[in-house]
Amino acid sequence: MITALGRTTMESVQYLGQLGLLTWETVKAMFVAPIRWRLVLQQIIEVGSRSQVVVAVTGVFTGAVFAAQIYFQFQRFGMGTAVGSVTALALFRELGPTLTALMVSGRVGAAIAAEIGTMKVTEQVDALRSMGVHPIDYLVVPRSVALIVSMPLLVAEACAFGIIASYVIAVQMLGVAEAPYLRYLNNYTHPSDVAIALIKGFVFAVIIACVACHEGMETANGAAGVRRAPTRAVVISSLSILGMNLVLTFALNIVFPSSR
């Protein structure tokens, strides 16, 4: 058992090292090689624009369900009007970034791993290298930049749709008074909450890009490898997002304390 634990630890450290190396190579490539803006734009359309529906729907249902649950619990203490502010805080600080990242990891991370993985096993990555094109410049940088640009915007979109849904559920359906709902929402939601959402979106984008590109670039063993790459990319990036969210929650609470 100790041997197995040791082996798992070693493999995890090795994996983290590989991710760190890929991140370093990607950051370095952004400065030493020209960024292929046309590819970045294509990827922003693929990663950002085409993820909007899934992210908006996630935001709507999360905001709606959360607003309903908060109302059911809070109205017992006569605090039903706090639904808006509590939902907004939860969406900006936790639910918006985390759920958006999990959805994007499933939709985009899997696609990136499968696409690069297929290129790897069909020698297309080697063909790029044989033409003097660095795969990091051509494949990893455009996808990473696109994710880093798109994710904070997608998080903002999910939060916005969540808050609108919460308003519809609380005010239109459950009969919460509109004026106090909006006053609490305005008084207790601060720019720092939005900043937390955007920072988390940025960090989660880095995680999805690194894990998905790494899984793609390390794909081997033909079709079986291509089948495994997206699964691994989604599982590893999802778990990393959840773990990193805990770390960020504590770290960002120091930077943006909630007791204001």
Place this chain on the structure above:
Amino acid sequence: MIEVRQLSKSFGGRPVLREVNLTMEEGKTLVVLGRSGCGKSVVLKHLIGLLKPDAGCVLVDGEDITGLPERKLTAVRRKIGMLFQSAALFDSMSVERNLAFPLRELGMTDEREIDARVAEALDMVGLGGEQMKMPADLSGGMRKRVGLARTIVGRPRCVLYDEPTTGLDPITTDSINHMIRRLQRKLRVTSIVVTHDMKTAFHCADRVALLHEGRVHFDGTVEELRASKDPVMTDFIEGRSGETD
């Protein structure tokens, strides 16, 4: 032009190449023969730095490329074109964009010149007018030809062919063999052909090397190959496995 010295490579502890020595002469065709899995493609991938050797070195125009980092290999790789075993066409791009890709990477921006070079390369492989097709719409032989056109469109000084006729019918194989010879004469490129097809070897080679158990077992002319009485050589040429029914 290219020299391989004492090249050794192992995968997962299993030695594939053991102190391989080869010299590729400028403007000539070297055919590297050997059984499947004997390391022929591994040799080829070392020649443009796609693999790093465990020991030994590869010299291109006298420069040792084995220690060069990926970004510094660009200049070397632009002298050499490689036709991959699977053709390795970019499946998201049309034939035209596949061929234009290396030209744009070389810095060409004049679209009319790019179109002309693409059309010329496709004509050379007998596929003129097929620019708009996608790789998925091509047969195996056509994919190999498009791959070859993409390899030569940048006018490299040396072309590496990884199993150019594997999996093709005899007529297409013969056509590809003629094409390799024609391109070598027309463009005066140095060619290195990795194959286990004896017909390709006899048709294309100026010199032949046979890899056996990770080493160069034979290195000589086609005539010397034909005259050889070495059992390893004769078994390979005549396709004898030594097994009985």
